[in-house]
Amino acid sequence: MRTIDDFTRPREFVSPIDDYFGRIVRRWADEEVIPNRRRYDEDWQEHLLIEPAFDQLMGKLGLQRVLFPEDLGGWGLGHSHYIGSASFRLMEEVARADTGMAVAFGVTFWPLIMICNEPHLNRRLCEEFAPLFCQTEKAVFAANAMTEPQGGADIENMEIIKGATIQTTARLEGDEWVINGHKLWPTNSGGICSLFGVVCTTKPGSTDLNDFAFIFVPADRPGVTQGKPYQKAGMAADKNGDIWFDQVRVPSHYRACGPGDDFKYFKEVISFGNLGSIAFVSGALLNVFEIIKNFSETNYHRNLPLKENDALAGVLADLARDTEIIRILGYQYARMLDRPDLYGERWNEELVTKGRVYKYFACDRALDIIGKVMNLMEASGSDRRWDIEKHWRDLKIVQLWMGGKQLCQMETARWFYECETL
Amino acid sequence: MDCFSLIPCSSDQPHESDILLTQTLKRWAETEVMAKRLENREDLDLLIKPALHKLFVDLEMQKMIFPEQYGGVGLNKPEVAQTLALSLEQIGRADTGIGYLYAATFALCSSFAMDYNLNDELCKLLSPLFCDSGKSAVGSLVLPSYASEIKTGPQILFQGRTYPAAAKQLDDRLIIKGSNLQPLNAGCDAEIFGIFCLLEGSNEPALVVIPANTPGLSRGEPQTRTGLAASLNCKLTLDQVAVPETCLISRGETSWQQLLSWFYLGVAAVTVGSLFAAFEILREWGENRVIKGKNSLLKDNPLTASVMAEVSQELLLDRLLLHQLAGIIASRSLEEPARAKKTSVAALSVVSQVTHSAEKAINQTMELMGSAGYATEWNLERYWRDIKTMQLHLGSWELNKMDLARFFYRSANL
Ligand SMILES: Cc1cc2nc3c(=O)[nH]c(=O)nc-3n(C[C@H](O)[C@H](O)[C@H](O)COP(=O)(O)OP(=O)(O)OC[C@H]3O[C@@H](n4cnc5c(N)ncnc54)[C@H](O)[C@@H]3O)c2cc1C
Numbered sequence: 001m002r003t004i005d006d007f008t009r010p011r012e013f014v015s016p017i018d019d020y021f022g023r024i025v026r027r028w029a030d031e032e033v034i035p036n037r038r039r040y041d042e043d044w045q046e047h048l049l050i051e052p053a054f055d056q057l058m059g060k061l062g063l064q065r066v067l068f069p070e071d072l073g074g075w076g077l078g079h080s081h082y083i084g085s086a087s088f089r090l091m092e093e094v095a096r097a098d099t100g101m102a103v104a105f106g107v108t109f110w111p112l113i114m115i116c117n118e119p120h121l122n123r124r125l126c127e128e129f130a131p132l133f134c135q136t137e138k139a140v141f142a143a144n145a146m147t148e149p150q151g152g153a154d155i156e157n158m159e160i161i162k163g164a165t166i167q168t169t170a171r172l173e174g175d176e177w178v179i180n181g182h183k184l185w186p187t188n189s190g191g192i193c194s195l196f197g198v199v200c201t202t203k204p205g206s207t208d209l210n211d212f213a214f215i216f217v218p219a220d221r222p223g224v225t226q227g228k229p230y231q232k233a234g235m236a237a238d239k240n241g242d243i244w245f246d247q248v249r250v251p252s253h254y255r256a257c258g259p260g261d262d263f264k265y266f267k268e269v270i271s272f273g274n275l276g277s278i279a280f281v282s283g284a285l286l287n288v289f290e291i292i293k294n295f296s297e298t299n300y301h302r303n304l305p306l307k308e309n310d311a312l313a314g315v316l317a318d319l320a321r322d323t324e325i326i327r328i329l330g331y332q333y334a335r336m337l338d339r340p341d342l343y344g345e346r347w348n349e350e351l352v353t354k355g356r357v358y359k360y361f362a363c364d365r366a367l368d369i370i371g372k373v374m375n376l377m378e379a380s381g382s383d384r385r386w387d388i389e390k391h392w393r394d395l396k397i398v399q400l401w402m403g404g405k406q407l408c409q410m411e412t413a414r415w416f417y418e419c420e421t422l
Numbered sequence: 423m424d425c426f427s428l429i430p431c432s433s434d435q436p437h438e439s440d441i442l443l444t445q446t447l448k449r450w451a452e453t454e455v456m457a458k459r460l461e462n463r464e465d466l467d468l469l470i471k472p473a474l475h476k477l478f479v480d481l482e483m484q485k486m487i488f489p490e491q492y493g494g495v496g497l498n499k500p501e502v503a504q505t506l507a508l509s510l511e512q513i514g515r516a517d518t519g520i521g522y523l524y525a526a527t528f529a530l531c532s533s534f535a536m537d538y539n540l541n542d543e544l545c546k547l548l549s550p551l552f553c554d555s556g557k558s559a560v561g562s563l564v565l566p567s568y569a570s571e572i573k574t575g576p577q578i579l580f581q582g583r584t585y586p587a588a589a590k591q592l593d594d595r596l597i598i599k600g601s602n603l604q605p606l607n608a609g610c611d612a613e614i615f616g617i618f619c620l621l622e623g624s625n626e627p628a629l630v631v632i633p634a635n636t637p638g639l640s641r642g643e644p645q646t647r648t649g650l651a652a653s654l655n656c657k658l659t660l661d662q663v664a665v666p667e668t669c670l671i672s673r674g675e676t677s678w679q680q681l682l683s684w685f686y687l688g689v690a691a692v693t694v695g696s697l698f699a700a701f702e703i704l705r706e707w708g709e710n711r712v713i714k715g716k717n718s719l720l721k722d723n724p725l726t727a728s729v730m731a732e733v734s735q736e737l738l739l740d741r742l743l744l745h746q747l748a749g750i751i752a753s754r755s756l757e758e759p760a761r762a763k764k765t766s767v768a769a770l771s772v773v774s775q776v777t778h779s780a781e782k783a784i785n786q787t788m789e790l791m792g793s794a795g796y797a798t799e800w801n802l803e804r805y806w807r808d809i810k811t812m813q814l815h816l817g818s819w820e821l822n823k824m825d826l827a828r829f830f831y832r833s834a835n836l
Binding site: 147150151152153154157160161164165185230231232233234240298299300301302303306309311312314315367371372374375376377378379381382383384385389392393396397399400401404405406409410 | 463567568569570571572573577579582583584604606645646647648649650711712713714715725726729781785788789790791792793795796797798799803806807810811813814815817818819820821823824
């Protein structure tokens with residue numbers, strides 16, 4: 001019987017932990033999440049059902065530790081040469097069960113990339129923050145606070161805007177940063193975050209790359225306020241809300257990499273954001289395949305299983321095609337991030353752009369084909385018992401976040417066609 | 423500015439009475455639904471039920487099609503198609519789910535209350551419910567679909583699809599049985615069901631109306647769906663349900679084609695109305711959202727403006743198609759069997775086109791609004807879910823295309 005494991009995973013790319021942790025996360029997904037996920041939408045505020053599953057994955061299985069160096073209790077993924085492919089697999093397995101959980105899980109590492117990855121490992125900050133994540137069996141969440149009320153895309157449009165629209169300010173007073181500003185939408189906000197990585201400017205309006213600052217702010221610092229989570233179309237397992245920073249003081253060494261380097265390495269964060277997005281799409285598609293295979297074998301037209309109808313089989317084929325291609329694409333990008341010797345640094349413009357290319361291709365294809373698969377299921381496509389509509393709702397935001405589709409298009413055009421004014 | 427005035431619908435000026443009705447419905451939409459949306463979201467008790475009551479009962483929409491002699495408004499000539507399209511645009515703008523309920527209810531009543539198929543006995547039986555009860559009355563449809571199991575022995579199918587139930591004539595009664603029936607809407611709260619059955623004996627298709635309180639009709643657990651929260655759906659079981667012979671609305675394919683044509687017209691109109699709402703939200707967003715850090719409004723950026731243009735183009739073309747279809751139906755094209763068939767094919771094509779194009783346009787609208795489009799607060803994502811859900815309830819597009827192929831190419835084996 002064909003299963004999701006018959007979709008190609010390029011064998012020469014897989015990381016040493018791929019199979020082992022892949023299996024563990026698959027079991028967790030099948031036992032802890034898939035039987036309950038239908039009730040997650042109603043749990044969007046409280047997370048009474050969702051939280052124990054997070055505790056299991058991130059705390060008890062320990063996956064929230066993976067990025068930190070081994071001697072600090074982590075698994076050393078940050079300095080490995082398979083961080084891309086290993087994280088692709090992990091995210092994909094979680095997303096197969098629930099994209100919202102995959103996002104919350106993945107985003108916990110997002111700001112930590114700034115300090116845990118070679119060659120810009122910040123040992124002092126790793127030592128300071130590792131215990132928070134590595135010495136507990138409870139899920140601990142971090143957030144990457146970029147988006148502001150006036151717009152998210154502009155902040156991510158780094159090559160052109162260069163941080164000039166950032167309104168959240170960081171002012172050095174003695175050996176402390178004083179942070180003021182209003183962020184909204186970060187994954188893992190809405191009250192659950194323990195550690196924020198905050199995108200700030202040291203000089204509002206400036207396009208000097210040295211003024212772009214990435215500063216860590218523990219959520220319990222005086223002056224940090226987290227608003228309630230927003231209600232959304234999907235992604236119930238991800239809480240998003242407002243965060244206000246009002247004269248928040250943190251030590252000066254909480255700046256991740258320093259002037260110029262914060263800007264440079266933040267582009268690596270963007271690359272990993274795109275990789276994660278493709279993994280979320282790939283994982284969701286794998287599960288859509290499982291669902292529709294079951295549906296098309298247990299519903300009948302002209303007394304034959306639906307999959308035996310030529311017209312319906314055409315749609316099923318398109319789903320398999322897109323899943324296969326997106327997965328291969330995701331692994332290819334993962335490998336490109338893993339092999340700077342072959343593809344260049346993860347923060348270079350080419351790799352950031354190619355991440356955007358693959359991400360918006362994957363999102364557009366996935367949403368289109370899932371829409372068609374839902375249609376094939378007739379009314380059952382919208383019936384929450386089949387879970388397919390959940391993937392459709394959840395994935396829509398993967399297409400919209402990180403600056404949205406148009407930013408992906410502009411960055412792609414800019415790089416490939418060497419445009420100068422976009 | 424009234425966005426409807428930006429998008430033409432047909433070359434003809436609407437009737438004075440239609441203008442008055444759409445104005446009333448617009449007021450209803452804005453005061454009863456849209457003004458309360460932020461606070462009450464999709465809450466059935468706080469928002470939907472009071473708005474539905476106001477629309478169906480106070481504004482008399484549920485008796486629109488019933489002849490005057492039965493207490494109705496008497497709009498039971500095919501010319502009402504234009505009125506229906508204009509009305510459902512307004513209702514769909516307010517709430518897709520309420521519009522969908524009205525479209526299904528109207529379509530069901532159109533199978534026995536139109537001047538070309540007027541069934542006095544049924545009107546007499548059902549008019550107290552719709553015209554006199556002071557309560558909102560919703561009709562629900564159950565149509566052929568996939569089968570949930572393989573059957574042994576010869577199969578009688580309807581255009582390849584499985585009949586949801588079988589009816590048998592016994593003296594002056596009809597006995598209907600079926601399990602696992604999936605209504606298109608309102609399984610839990612409809613007052614009457616229009617069920618498409620196989621008539622045993624003659625093996626013809628038949629449309630039967632069953633009041634919800636008939637013994638033997640039982641409802642399953644409420645289902646949760648992506649959208650269309652205005653009604654609760656559930657599966658039905660018909661265990662030897664007996665109804666008077668009067669409840670056999672019609673036999674044969676023509677009445678099926680007539681009913682579907684009205685239903686498709688209604689769904690297309692609701693879709694256009696919902697897309698209007700999305701268009702209004704996008705216009706406001708485009709006026710205010712600054713991108714590219716240079717005080718450039720979204721509507722003035724060439725890339726985003728081109729996507730916005732596509733959204734308005736889809737809306738315009740959908741609206742033109744909708745009103746063209748209304749015009750065809752209004753020209754009494756459903757009366758005679760050969761024309762009814764052609765009209766139903768046109769209606770299927772139009773509703774498929776409109777729902778698919780609306781899906782594309784609202785997806786694009788979401789894309790332009792970033793996270794705001796995804797947040798419940800901005801009210802767009804609800805239309806996105808509703809439009810998709812409604813499209814799914816029209817049946818699989820792949821199989822619907824077989825209906826078109828059978829008609830246009832005389833494909834005999836599909
Ligand atoms: C579930 C979820 C999780 C999220 N997680 C995070 C997170 O972890 N951290 C975080 O900081 N934010 C997060 N966000 C916010 C998200 O990344 C932003 O909303 C997104 O980047 C878009 O920003 P915006 O909504 O402000 O839209 P805008 O930036 O205002 O963009 C609006 C539209 O304009 C287009 N546009 C923008 N710039 C250009 C241009 N130069 N040319 C042409 N078109 C353009 C966009 O494509 C979009 O269509 C999350 C949001 C959600 C819903």
